[in-house]
Amino acid sequence: MDNITKMIVINSSKVLPSDVVIKLYESNADVMIKETCFGVMVSGERSVVDKLLSETRKIDPYGIFIKERGFAPGEPNRCRATRRGGARPGFHMLETEEKLLPQIAQGLRALDKGEIPPRKMKKKKLELEKLMEIIKNAEVS
Amino acid sequence: MKVFIYPTNSLILFDLVERFGHEPLAVMQEISKRVNTPGLDSPPMNITPEDPKIGLKYAAVEVPSGVRGRMALNGPLISKAEAAIIVRDPVVSFGCMGCARTNELVNFLIRAKKIPILDLDYPSNEEEAKEFVYKISQFLKSLGQEEKK
DSSP states (O other): OOEEEEEEEEOOSSOOHHHHHHHHHHHTOSEEEEEOSSEEEEEEEHHHHHHHHHHHHTTOTTTEEEEEESSOTTOTTTOTTTTTSSOOTTHHHHHHHHTTHHHHHHHHHHHHHTOOOOOOOOOOOOOHHHHHHHHHHHSOO | OEEEEESTTOHHHHHHHHHTTOEEEOHHHHHHHHHTSSSOSSTTTTOOTHHHHHGGGTSOTTSOHHHHHHHHHHHHHHHHOSEEEEESSOTTOOGGGOOHHHHHHHHHHHHHTTOOEEEEOOOSSHHHHHHHHHHHHHHHHHHHHHHHO
8 A cells, every 4th residue: 555645834814724635535545634724635546645645626716736745644753743843854944935836836837827927038148249349338448 | 747846855945835736745755654664663753764866867876865864855856846946045044954965965956856846935025925925826837837737
């Protein structure tokens, strides 16, 4: 049996971690659920967790982000409670990427609307003649 | 298709690859294999003295054992990869990701593998984010078409 843990990171104005937890309990699936400040962690058999979370994503497709986690919830070697506090390893990555989530959500909305972002003009390098001209103009006569 | 992501523990990339119907290859899967096997010799990540030896497959013996130990995690993912999404110079290259030489080696190995690669930068505003998501979706769609062929 292949057991995995997945974490749901919620960045939504409509959904709270507690709402997601209630939905997960309602499903009656054979999984372990832990509510956290950033979302929810779900641990169980791979097929069950994958199916459950793909359904959960539908609650708010632009506000729910999911990734796998190496450690099970409450793992004593990883848990801050047994490691005397401090940032959990992996926290900094999560913190940095969480700031980008509202923008990524906008990107996903735009994609679903069929918007095609305009191609960016590549910045040209400064031509030598122009540089020479700038230097010439800057020289004190 | 199995898509390698870099940064290897990225939430955004993992989510987008899975959302668009492919299998992301992330370092968490390798860690999970290590910590969920019975008998934890070296907590928290169970990187034992055996791992730098496994890393010898990817880096020479004079390379620091830290690089080789990290390669024991990243190497199997690279060998499984059928495509890759790489974010250039991620700001968060610290913590478990913090070894610059490992990051260079990972980037080199993935490029040397000659598989489809998408190079991106993390978005800093909404317009860039739209482009970021659009490029990833188009890249993953094209992989799906390649697979059908």
